Every structure is written in structure tokens, then in C-alpha cells.
Amino acid sequence: MPKILWLIILGMAVNVTAVSFLWPMNTIFIHQELGQPLAAAGIVLMFNAGAGVIGNLIGGRLFDRIGGYWTILLGLGIALISAVLLAFFHSYYQYIAFLAGIGFGGGMTFPAFYAMAGNVWPEGGRRPFNAIYVAQNVGVASGTAMAGVVASIEMDYIFFANALSYVLLILFAAAAYKGVEVKRSSAGTGGLQEAAGSQKYRLKALFILCGGFIICWIAYVQWQSNVSVHIQSLGIPLSSYSVLWTINGAMIVLMQPIMAFVVRRWVTSLKGQLYTGVTIFVISFAVLSQAEVFAGFLAAMIILTIGELFVWPAVPTVAYRLAPPGKEGSYQGLVNSVATGGRMIGPLFGGVIVDAFGMGVLFYVLLATFGIAFLCVALFDRPLKRHGETVERDAEQAA
Numbered sequence: 001m002p003k004i005l006w007l008i009i010l011g012m013a014v015n016v017t018a019v020s021f022l023w024p025m026n027t028i029f030i031h032q033e034l035g036q037p038l039a040a041a042g043i044v045l046m047f048n049a050g051a052g053v054i055g056n057l058i059g060g061r062l063f064d065r066i067g068g069y070w071t072i073l074l075g076l077g078i079a080l081i082s083a084v085l086l087a088f089f090h091s092y093y094q095y096i097a098f099l100a101g102i103g104f105g106g107g108m109t110f111p112a113f114y115a116m117a118g119n120v121w122p123e124g125g126r127r128p129f130n131a132i133y134v135a136q137n138v139g140v141a142s143g144t145a146m147a148g149v150v151a152s153i154e155m156d157y158i159f160f161a162n163a164l165s166y167v168l169l170i171l172f173a174a175a176a177y178k179g180v181e182v183k184r185s186s187a188g189t190g191g192l193q194e195a196a197g198s199q200k201y202r203l204k205a206l207f208i209l210c211g212g213f214i215i216c217w218i219a220y221v222q223w224q225s226n227v228s229v230h231i232q233s234l235g236i237p238l239s240s241y242s243v244l245w246t247i248n249g250a251m252i253v254l255m256q257p258i259m260a261f262v263v264r265r266w267v268t269s270l271k272g273q274l275y276t277g278v279t280i281f282v283i284s285f286a287v288l289s290q291a292e293v294f295a296g297f298l299a300a301m302i303i304l305t306i307g308e309l310f311v312w313p314a315v316p317t318v319a320y321r322l323a324p325p326g327k328e329g330s331y332q333g334l335v336n337s338v339a340t341g342g343r344m345i346g347p348l349f350g351g352v353i354v355d356a357f358g359m360g361v362l363f364y365v366l367l368a369t370f371g372i373a374f375l376c377v378a379l380f381d382r383p384l385k386r387h388g389e390t391v392e393r394d395a396e397q398a399a
Contacts, residue, residue, distance in 0.1 A: 049341075201383040211376045221347060247298070
């Protein structure tokens with residue numbers, strides 16, 4: 001990989017580490033320290049995610065207009081100001097405003113990181129996006145682990161640690177990414193030939209794929225919300241639930257050589273990777289629907305992780321291939337906003353079903369909706385085929 005890509009990967013890992021300082025503590029702080037009900041904590045998190053959706057879309061457009069360097073610095077600047085204010089002022093309504101600011105600023109950086117990764121290594125296929133995906137998971141693991149240590153000393157120190165991480169990141173980004181060139185002449189098209197109106201049908205293809213992508217995220221985020229409650233209702237301790245996410249993170253890092261071999265030798269096409277991943281998601285939720293002891297949840301998590309190893313890097317890769325020159329950021333912004341939107345509405349979607357019909361019905365509803373995800377994968381490239389185009393390359397680049 002190019003050296004600059006390693007710097008982008010490091011920046012993404014630190015960026016997600018900063019975000020993850022607050023992630024596990026938000027609900028606890030709002031409920032226990034501020035004395036607000038859990039529903040109020042949910043409203044705060046929804047504002048944060050909603051601001052992230054807007055930030056993703058704006059950040060993608062800014063990347064196309066002013067480049068990745070200034071987009072990342074602007075987004076980090078907004079997040080830093082919000083984090084500093086939150087460190088000193090964190091009453092309930094201040095928490096809503098400043099956490100939304102962090103979500104908005106942080107959201108602006110994500111499409112820029114993805115688009116920059118594709119631009120600095122356009123011949124890398126899905127590999128730069130896979131590297132960014134792994135960096136995100138390393139950041140989540142690092143941030144949540146350090147947050148626990150800091151919170152054990154003093155809960156308020158979490159906010160100062162979060163602000164400090166943004167200070168370090170913005171200094172790193174200012175030095176590391178200055179002068180990074182954006183190869184607009186060839187980036188994004190992935191070999192697709194330009195034609196009149198190409199942006200319209202490529203965007204249509206991406207919208208169809210995003211329909212399946214948001215369904216996958218709505219299902220996936222149930223593990224972070226309703227499934228956690230379900231596990232505890234069965235008498236399985238919270239510590240065991242945490243172990244499941246530790247295994248998830250470890251598998252994502254340790255299975256990279258195996259995934260590279262599988263993608264290079266067997267599942268060489270992006271469409272094949274999407275089909276495989278969604279199929280594995282279905283198997284995971286089928287196992288989950290029958291789980292009543294820890295071993296069942298462990299098996300479901302292992303299967304789920306294998307599925308995300310196929311899907312999560314493949315979607316931004318497709319978006320990069322579809323993007324016309326000069327639109328790479330906008331296409332990555334759309335994909336990231338859809339993922340954030342899925343994380344935003346997923347807990348509410350699942351919670352409504354569980355409250356009305358029970359956990360079992362939720363699992364069967366999710367299994368049924370995966371049929372829509374399959375349909376989206378099957379149909380997304382039809383607009384391209386009508387114009388004689390494809391998102392696929394040779395097997396080595398697809399890996």
C-alpha cells in the first residue's frame with residue numbers, strides 16, 4: 001500500500017477512537033449523572049446520529065469542491081470545538097447540542113477519509129476500503145477500552161480525554177495530509193467509460209444498492225440495542241455480552257489474511273461478495289432467533305462477523321467505482337449517511353416491534369426484510385448493464 005494510505009488509515013483509527021470515548025458512556029452519563037430517563041438518552045443519541053447523516057452528505061460534497069485535506073480539517077475543527085464545549089458544559093440540553101456538533105463534524109470526515117483512500121490507491125480495488133474498515137474497528141476497540149479506564153477514575157474526565165484526542169488528531173491531519181493529490185482524471189470511475197447522463201444512472205444504481213445496505217445496518221444495530229437487553233433477560237451477564245464484541249473486533253483484524261485469500265480465489269466479484277455477505281447475515285439471524293444460551297449467541301456473532309467482512313468493505317468499493325470523476329466524495333457521503341441512518345433508526349424500529357410483539361417477531365421480520373436486501377443486490381447494476389458498464393474488474397483488483 002502507498003505510504004500516504006497508511007497515514008489515512010492511522011488518521012481514521014484515531015478519529016474513531018475519539019468518537020468511541022463517548023459511545024459507551026453516553027447513556028450511562030445521561031441516565032445516572034443527569035438523572036434523565038432512558039428515552040431522553042435515546043433522543044440525544046438520535047440527534048447525534050441525525051447530525052452525522054447531514055455531516056456525511058455535506059462532507060462528501062465538500063470533498064468534491066475543496067478536497068480531502070480541508071474537508072477533514074473543517075470537520076475535525078467543528079468536532080473539536082463541540083468536544084471542548086461539552087467538556088465544560090454538559091447539562092442535558094447542552095449535551096444534546098454539543099454531541100450533535102461532534103456527530104456533524106465527525107460525520108464530515110468519514111466520506112473524505114474513504115474518498116481519499118480510494119484516490120491515493122485507485123488500483124487497489126476493495127483493499128483501501130477494507131483497510132479503512134479495519135481501522136474503524138481498531139478505533140472502536142481502543143476508544144471503548146480507554147474510556148472504561150478513564151471513567152473508572154472520574155466520569156467527567158471522559159469529556160476532556162475526548163477533546164484531547166481531537167486536538168491530537170487535528171494536528172496530525174494538518175501535518176500528514178497537506179499536499180495529498182486527488183487524482184480526479186481517473187479516480188472513481190474504476191474503468192467505466194464516460195457517457196452523457198452517466199451520473200444519473202450511476203446514482204440510480206447506488207441508490208438501489210443503498211436500499212439493501214440500510215436494511216443490513218438496521219438488522220446489525222439490533223445487536224447493540226435490543227439484543228443486548230434480550231441477552232440479559234435470559235440471565236446472561238453483561239460481561240458475557242461484552243465478550244461477544246471483543247470476539248467481533250478480534251475476528252475482523254485476525255481474519256484479514258483469510259478474507260484476502262477467499263476474495264482473491266473464490267468470491268472475486270463485488271456482487272458475489274455482497275450476495276455472500278447478505279446470505280451469511282441471514283444465517284446469523286436464523287441462529288440468533290433460536291439462541292437461548294451463551295453458546296448460541298456466540299455462534300450467531302461469529303457468523304455475523306464473517307458476513308460483515310464481506311459486505312461493509314464492498315459497498316464503499318462499489319460507490320467508488322460508480323462515482324464519476326469529481327463526485328467521489330459525494331458518493332462516499334451517500335453511503336456513509338445511509339449507514340449512519342441505519343444506526344439511527346434501527347434501535348427505534350426494533351424497539352417498536354419488540355414492545356408490540358416480542359423479540360421473536362423482530363427476528364422473523366428482519367429475516368424477511370433481508371429478501372429486499374437480496375433484491376437490491378440483484379438489481380443495482382441493471383442501470384449500468386443498459387449502458388454496457390460494470391463495477392467489476394479482474395479478480396486481483398477486486399481482492
